[in-house]
Amino acid sequence: MRVAQLGSGTPEIAVVAGVHGDEPCGVRAVERLLDDRPTVERPVKLIVANEDALERQVRFIDEDLNRAFPGSPDAKTHEGSLAHELVSELEGCLTFSMHSTQSHADPFAIVNGVSETATDVVPQLPVTAMVETSNFADGRLFSTIDTIEVECGLQGSETAAENADRLTRAFLTAVDALPGDTVRRDLPVYRLTDVIRKDQADTYEVFVENFTAVEAGASFAAADGDEQVADESFYPVLMSPNGYRDVFGYAAEKVDVIETTASADATSD
Template sequence: MNVAQLGSGTPEIAVVAGVHGDEPCGVRAVRRLLEERPTVARPVKLIIVNEKALERQVRFVDEDLNRAFPGDPDAATHEGRLAAWLVEELDGCLTFSMHSTQSHAEPFAIVNEVTDRARELVPQLPVAAMVETSNFAEGRLFSEIDTIEVECGLQGSETAAQNADRLMRAFLTAVGALPGDTIHRELPVYRLTDVIRKERAETYEVFVDNFTEVKPGDPFAAADGNRQVAEEAFYPILMSSNGYRNVFGYAAEKLETVSSQSTAE
């Protein structure tokens, strides 16, 4: 784990990248910021987390780090130990964590809960939506640390790396660490309601688009040609044919639209 800092003093803001070793977009953004070393109005902690997985270009070494929190410094797994160290390092920090996905090209934000702070900050980011995990946060970083997580784009793409840089700088501007103004957006808000599981199969298909409502009776995915049909309406989130080993993605409900009115202090 590589920990660096911009500015002097004790940081209350942190940026995290490289939770997964096959998602380099945020790592590139953090390294670029460290090369530039801009003057900041508030100290910022910058962490590249799973260096061992990044070196191997794999998602994880022993287990998914973003399902391993709070971790244990004496854990048998690399990620279990890493989770505990990261929680300690981020104590007291509002954290911005960058990821990428195989399911959706347009950036969106994920939060544990739609708090007042999330309502204020997330609409200032260049994202298309905000997703609340609700009951599906177990083991994730924001189950332990106040975190705004962003999916920057398609895994391994140059666009995701460019998006990560824009998203990180917008966040640091919104919290008053970098100078400038942010653009305020109206964002739809979704809440995860269920996991869409998939059976073991040779081939998988997804027939629907993320954030587009699936109607009752619509086929939305298939395993070896066996179609799954919606029993009730839902919005697919993080749906892809091979993004996860045991699930296609998540079902969600649409809650509201939020719009930030002023830059956070």
């Protein structure tokens, strides 16, 4: 784990990259901040987490770090002990954690609850949606540390790296660490409701788009040609043929739209 800091003092803001070793986009964003050394108005802790996995270009060494929190100093796995060290480094910090995905090109945020902080900060980020995942938060960083996760784009793409840089600087501006203004956006909010599992097969297909409603009775995926049909309507999130070993992704419900002040005022007139 590599730890650096912008500004002096005790940070209450942190940026984390490289939780998964096959997702280098956030590392690029952290390295660019360290190269640029912008003047900050609040100190910021910068962390590249799973350096061993990054070096090997694998998701993890022994277990998924983002399912290993809070970890333990006596853990038998690399990620179990690393999770404990990372929690110690992040104690007391609002944390911004960057990821990438095989399922969706447009950035979106993932939170453990629709908190006051989330509803204030996330609409200031260049994301298309906010996903509330408290039903599936066990072992994730935000189950232990106050964290906003972002999926920056498609894994390994240059666009995801560019998005990570834009997202990080927007976050640091939103929390008053960097000077300047952000742009607030109307933001749909989804809540994960179920895991969409997949059977062992040689080939997988997904027929639907993430964040686009799937109606009851519609075929949405297939394993070796055996189609899965929706029992009830849902919104797919993180759906892809091969992103996860044993699941296609998640089913979600749309629970809200966070409106900008201007939109809210216009609606009330």
